[in-house]
Amino acid sequence: MSTSLEQLASQAIALSPEDRARLADLLLASLPDEADESLDEAWDQEIQRRLGAVESGTARLVSATDVHAAAHNIYRR
Known part of the structure; x- marks a missing residue:
């Protein structure tokens, strides 16, 4: 995992459960x-x-x- 991806993951994990769920939905929706x-x-x-x-x-x-x-x-x- 690249450093920037590790940093992004660390920031994402620090989000509230609700915001993590919203982020997960956005990421899944962005897949082909x-x-x-x-x-x-x-x-x-x-x-x-x-x-x-x-x-x-x-x-x-x-x-x-x-x-x-x-x-x-x-x-x-």
């Missing part, structure tokens, strides 16, 4: 659309794979209640 398109395509494929598993009955479905209980147990440790 091709990156977004490849991510969108990958997510579309993953969604179709998961939907197919649910429809075929091969997916192991977990209720939201069970997920919340498991998460609660993890954080209690």
Whole structure:
């Protein structure tokens, strides 16, 4: 990482969480659309794979209640 990039990163980290989030949004929006398109395509494929598993009955479905209980147990440790 170049010195100027390190300085910029250090300054960015010193920002409030809200300003860091805004900066992250601005930086992500500045990336070429091709990156977004490849991510969108990958997510579309993953969604179709998961939907197919649910429809075929091969997916192991977990209720939201069970997920919340498991998460609660993890954080209690």
